[in-house]
Amino acid sequence: MPELPVEIWEDRLNNEFSNLKNLKVVQPDSIIWHENNVELIINIKAIGFVLGLDGNPMNLMPKTHHKIFLKINRSFPYPGGIDFAWQSSIFHPNIHPVKIASTRELGTGYICLNVLKQWSRLSDLENTVKALQKLVENPNPDDPLKYDICMKAAEYFKEHTIENLKDRFNLEDKDADEGDDDDIIVIDD
Numbered sequence: 677m678p679e680l681p682v683e684i685w686e687d688r689l690n691n692e693f694s695n696l697k698n699l700k701v702v703q704p705d706s707i708i709w710h711e712n713n714v715e716l717i718i719n720i721k722a723i724g725f726v727l728g729l730d731g732n733p734m735n736l737m738p739k740t741h742h743k744i745f746l747k748i749n750r751s752f753p754y755p756g757g758i759d760f761a762w763q764s765s766i767f768h769p770n771i772h773p774v775k776i777a778s779t780r781e782l783g784t785g786y787i788c789l790n791v792l793k794q795w796s797r798l799s800d801l802e803n804t805v806k807a808l809q810k811l812v813e814n815p816n817p818d819d820p821l822k823y824d825i826c827m828k829a830a831e832y833f834k835e836h837t838i839e840n841l842k843d844r845f846n847l848e849d850k851d852a853d854e855g856d857d858d859d860i861i862v863i864d865d
Contacts, residue, residue, distance in 0.1 A: 677751035688753060689714060695802040717763070718744045718805060722812035723838070723847050726765045727776075733832045736767060738845045742812060745774075745785065746801075753797045760792055761785030769820035769830035770811060776825055787811070788821050813838060 680688065696702045696718070707716045720742050728735030743763040751757035762773040762785045770788040791799065791807040815838070820830035842848070 677756055678754050679750050680753070685750065685752065689748060692801045695800070696805065699802060699805060701805055712750045714748045716746050716748075718746055718808075720744065720805060720809050720812070722809040723842060724812040725767050725841060727767050733767065733828060736832075736841065738841075738847055739764070739766065742766060744787075744808065753799065755795045755797075758795065760787055762787050766812070767825070767829050767832070768812065769815050769817045769826050769833060772821050772823045772826055781825060783823070783825070786821060788819070 679685070693702065693704075693707060693716075697704065701718050701720055702716055707714060721740055722742060724739050724742060725736040726739045727733065728737050741764070745761040745763050747759045747761075749757045749759075762771050762783070763775065764773060765775045766773050772786045773783045774785040776783050787808070789807060789811050791804050815829065815833045817830040817833040820826045
């Protein structure tokens with residue numbers, strides 16, 4: 677895989693991390709630099725749901741804080757240079773978290789999101805974090821991951837809309853006052 681010269685790679689990452697700090701999704705002391713990669717945890721705020729203690733989808737609980745592990749390799753920003761793993765529990769058709777509440781099942785952390793699958797050297801972490809926030813609040817039950825928990829989530833979200841759940845739990849969109857004019861653009865190489 678192609679690699680940027682070390683100095684340029686480090687500058688690019690420092691710029692990316694600066695943008696993430698401005699979004700308030702990463703703390704400076706959580707970034708761990710290794711010789712050939714960097715690891716960090718992203719904390720995003722988005723209205724999602726987790727299974728209740730009994731594991732019954734009819735007893736979902738709202739969850740607004742989510743953790744995603746990132747490992748950025750030396751081949752970043754090229755495709756394959758970054759790995760994402762969903763760390764916190766979530767009940768979602770397009771996310772198979774590492775921790776699955778109310779079950780003994782271990783997850784993969786896999787996130788089904790086009791921005792991640794179509795990563796290019798022009799992609800950036802700021803837009804990716806925004807896309808992850810949108811994914812949490814906009815599950816796609818018509819294209820679930822092929823894991824039991826994701827298939828159950830797809831069935832559930834086909835019958836129960838996020839808007840209905842927000843009403844049920846008296847939740848408001850976190851960005852309702854800020855406007856929603858940030859478009860996510862994926863540019864292929």
